[in-house]
Amino acid sequence: MNLSLMAAGLSFPNLIGRLPGGVAQGIIWGIMALGVYITFRLLDVADLTVDGSFTTGGAVTVMLILAGKPAWLALLIALIAGLLAGLITGLLHTKLGIPAILSGILTQFALYSINLRIMGMSANKPVNPDRYNLLLTARTVPMAILVGAIFAIAIIAVLYWYFGTEQGSAIRSTGSNPNMSRAQGININNMKVLGLSLSNGLVALSGGLMSQYQGFADINMGRGAIVIGLAAVIIGEVLCDAFFRKGSSFYTRLTFVVLGGIAYYIVMVIILWLKLDSNDLKLFTAVLVAIFLAVPYLQAQRRSSYLLAGRRSAAFLKGKEGKKDA
C-alpha cells in the first residue's frame, strides 16, 4: 500500500469535524458505562445482560415515541424495562443459584427475542427527527452533547447520593466482602438483585438516548456493549489514576468513567478517519480493552517479577564471585 497516497486522502479538518459527534456518542456510552461500573466494580460481578438491555432501552424508546408518547416518558419506561431485565438476571442468580455470568448470558439471549417483539418483529425501526420530538439527535450535535452532559451529570449526582446511603453502602460492602456483609446482617442476595437492576436500568436509559441520537433502534445496537462499557470504565480509571495519584473521590471516579467513554469514542473516530475498515472496529476495541486491562498488571511487573529477581540475583552472585577472585 502506498502510504503517501493514503496520507494525502486524510484531511485534518475532516477529523476535527468528526470529533463532536464522537464526543456526543462517547457521553451516551459513558452513561452506559456507569451502569457497567455498578456491577463490574461495586458489585464485583461481570454482568453480560447489558448487550441485551441496551437494545431493549433503544427499542422501547423508539416504539413509544412512534406511538406518540413524549420522549422523556419513553426514556423513563425504557429505564424501567432495563430494571426488569436486571431483575431477571438477579433472580436467576440468587434464587436459582445460576452463576452470575451465566445468568447474564441467559437473560441477554432471551432479550434478543423480546427486543424483536418490542420492535414488532422488525430488525430496525427508524424514528424521524423531523416528525417526532426527540431529546437529542445527530443532526444538532452541540445540542446532543449538552443534553447528554446534563443526563450524565444528573445520573452521577444520583449515584453519588445513592451509594452514600445505608442501602448503597450495603451494596458496596456486598461487592467488597460478602462474608462480612452477611455477618453484619446484610441480605447480600437482595443487594445483588438491586445492583443488577439499577445497572441495567442505566444501560437501557443509555440505549434509549442512543436510539434517539442515531434516529433508529436496531436489534444489533447492543452487540458488544459490555466490551465498550468495560473499555470506558477501564480507560476512565487509568486516566483518573494518572491525574489523581493520591486517590480520588467517588464522584471523580464516576466522572472519569463517562470521560472514559468519550476517550474511547474519540479513538474510534480517529481509527475511522484513518480510513481503516470499519468492520475491524471490534478487533480494535478488543485490543484497546486488552491493553488498558493489562496496564496495571504490566506496571506491577515492571517493579517486581521473577524475571527481574532472577536477573538481579545473577548479578548479585556474580558480584560476590568477583570479590572472591580479587
Added chain:
Amino acid sequence: MLKLHQVSKTFNPGTINEKKALKNIDLHLEPGDYVTVIGGNGAGKSTMLNAVAGVWPVDSGAILIDGVNVTGMQEHQRAQFIGRVFQDPMTGTAPNMQIIENLALAARRGKKRGLSWGVTKAEKEEYAEKLKILGLGLEDRLTAKVGLLSGGQRQALTLLMASMQHPKLLLLDEHTAALDPTTAAKVLELSDKIISRDKLTALMITHNMKDAIRHGNRLIMMNEGEIILDVKGEEKQHLTKHDLMDKFAELAGTTLDSDEILLSKN
C-alpha cells in the same frame, strides 16, 4: 442466653466423605457467660459456632438465642443477635471501604437499611471515641481504606464492630490464630476488656490451652462432634494444662500425643 438442644450436622451425607461434624450437641449459656472452646482439629468447634451463626442450616435440633428460636433463620437474619470475629483477619471487614464506613455498617446490624446517609456526622465523633479503646491510632485515620490496615489492626477493628449494638452473643472463632504472639495477646486482652465492659455473652474458640484456661468463666472441650468436658467457676480457675490433657485422655479414650501440638503447649 444461648441454648443448643440436640443439634446435629453431617457434611456430605451418604458419600465417602461423610462427616458427622456435630452429634446431638446440648449447650446452655447463661447471660454473661464467657466460654472458651478447645479441642483438636476436626473436633467440631468451628462447626458449632457456624451452626449458631447460621452459615448453613442444621440437620436436627434447635438453637435459641435469648428465648428466640433462630434455627430457621438465615445468617443475615441472625446477625441482629450476634457479633462475630473470624479466624482470617480479611473476613471481618470490607477492604475497599473506609474504617468509618465499616463501623457504620456494623452499627446498622439488624436494622433496616434505607435511604438515609450511610454515615452521619454524629457518628464520626462517636466512632473516633470508640476507636480510642483500641490504642492503635485508628481514630485519626477514619477515612482510610481498611485494606491498608495490618491483620492485627483489622482484627481489632472487627472486634469493635462485632461488639457494637450490644449483641446478645459474641462469637470469636480463633480470632487470634493468624496474628503474631504480641498482637494476639493484645487482641485477646481487648476482647476481655470489651466483654467485661459490655457484659457480653461470648463463645471463644482457641487452640491455645493456656488462653483457654486464663480467659472466661467457663471452658468446654470438644472431640469428634461432641462436648466431652464442661467446667466452670471455681473448678475452672484451678484447672491446669496437665489436668486438661489428662481429662482429654480419659474422656476421649485416646492420649493427646498427636493433638498436643494442635492444642499448643505454651
